[in-house]
Amino acid sequence: MESTRDRILFAALELFGEKGYLSTSIADILKAAGANAGSLYHFFPTKQDLLISVLETYRDGIYPMLLAPAWEGVDDPIEKVFALLGRYRAMLEMTDCLYGCPIGSVALELHEPDPPVRELLAVNFSGWAGHVRDCLDAASGRLPADIDRGKLATFVLAVMEGGVMQSRTHRTLETFDASVEMLRDHFNRLQADARS
Template identity: 75%
Template sequence: MDELPTRDRLIFAALRLFGEKGYLSTSVQDILREAGANSGSLYHAFPTKQDLLVAVLETYRQGIEPMLLAPAWAGVEDHIERVFALLGAYRGMLAATDCLYGCPIGSIALELHEPDPPVRELLSKNFDGWVDHVERCLVAAGDRLPADLDRRGLAVFTLTTMEGGVMQSRTHRTLDAFDASISHLRDYVRRLEQAASAGRSDAAQGTTG
C-alpha cells in the first residue's frame, strides 16, 4: 500500500495537469496540491518547474508504447487497422472528456513559443516516437500500399491529421471535425490500397505502366 515516491507523484500529477490545463496555466501550487507534496519537495527533486516539464515529457515518451499503443492495439492484428485504432484511442479520450483533453504534447508544443532547447528537443522526440510506430505499421503493410509510397511521410501525415483534428474538435467542442478528418484519411488510405492492388494485378499480367 506504499505510495509512489514523491518525485514520481509529482511527475504524474504534472503530467495530468499539463495535459488538462496546459503548462503555463498550471501553477506549481496546483501540482503540489494534486501530488500531495510541499514546494520544498518539488524543488528538492527538480531545480525548476521547467525541469519538471522535462521529466514529464520523458515519462510521456516512455509511456507511449505501454500506455497508449498496447491497449489500442490489443486484438487488432491488421497493420493498417492499427493506425486507425490508434486514432480511435484519441477519439475515445476526446469523447470521454467532452473534447477537452486531446494530446498533451500538441498543446505544450503550441503553448511554448520560445521553448528552451531541451524542451523542444523532447517535444520533437515525442512526435518522432509516435511517427515511428505508425511508420512501422505502414511498412509492415507491405504491398498492400503502393511500392513507391513515402511511408514515413504518410506516418507524419497521420500525426498531422490527429493533431489538427484534435485542435478543431477541442475548439468546437464537437467530435465532428475530428471524425471528418479521420474519415478522409481513411478514404485516402483506401484509395492507396486500391492503387496498390491495381498495380499488383498489372504486374501479374506482365503489363507495364
Template identity: 60%
Template structure:
C-alpha cells in the first residue's frame, strides 16, 4: 500500500465510517483519530464535512465497476446470473457484518433527510449507474425475456429488491429476509423467461 495522500486517507476512512455509523453519527474527530491527521489538515483538503461526504459519494460512483461489479462477476458470463451474482455480493456483505450493515448508498439516501442538491444528485447518480449496469444485463439476456418488458423498470426493480431486502435483513438481524426477497425476484425472472419461451 503506497503512502496515500491526506485526501485519500480521509476518503478511505470516511467510506468505512459512514457505512458503519452513518454520516451524522460520524464526527470529524472520528475521522481524525482514524486517519491520524489533525483537524487543520482535513479542513485544508475539505472545506466542510459535507465535502467529505461528496468525496465519498464520488468515490463510490467512480469505483462501482472495479470495486463492486468486477469482483462480483468474476468469470460469470450469463447475463441473468450476473444480476443474481451481484445480489449475492450484497448478501456476503450482510453476512460479514452480522446483518448490521447494508448498502452504503441506500443508508445514506435515507439518513440524509434534506440533502443539498449536489449530494442528492450524487446519490441519484450512484443509483443510476447501478441500475444501468443491471440494464445492460437485461439487454444482454435478449429473447430470454419477453419482448415488451420495460427494461428500465425491471432494472430499477432489481435495485428495489436489493435495498428492501437489505433493510429487512438489517432490521430483523436475519439474512433469511434478504434471501426470501431474492427468491421472489428469482421467481419473477423465471416467470418472465417462461412467458418469453411460451410466446416464441
C-alpha cells in the first residue's frame, strides 16, 4: 500500500517531468495523486518543497532506477556509457521526442532558482557525471593517459543534454543520434590514439 505522501511525490515527479515545474499546478498533482490540498500541504509546506523532494528522489534514483537497468548485461565500461545514452534515446522514442531529461528541463526553466533547488540540480548533474567518470576510470587503460576523465564525463553529459534538447525541439531522433554518433567517433579515436 502506497502512502498518500508517496502518491503525491510520485505524481509530482511524473508531472514535473512531463509538463515542467512551472506548468504543473498543484491541482494537477492533487488530481493525479487522488489527494486533497490539505494533505499535500501537510507533507510539503510549499510547491518548492515538493520540488526539492522530487529532486532528492531523482538523486537517490540515479543508480537503482537509471543506471542499474541500463547496465544490465553490459560489462564493458565504455559500452556502459553508451548504454546510458541509449536509455535516453529509448525515452525519447517512447514519447515521440516529448520527454527528455527532467533535470535539464527544470534547470533551464528556473532561471534563478533558490539555492536549495539549484544545489540539488547541481548534485543530480554531478552524480550522473560522476558515474560516467567511474566508467571512464575503469577504462583508463584504453584512453590516452593525458586525458582528463572528469572533463570527458562532463562532456558526455553536455552531449546528452544538448542532443535531447535538439531532438525534443525538432521532434526527431536524428539530432540525438547524430550527437551520439559523433561522440562514439570521438571515443573510437581516443581508443585508437591510446593504442598507438
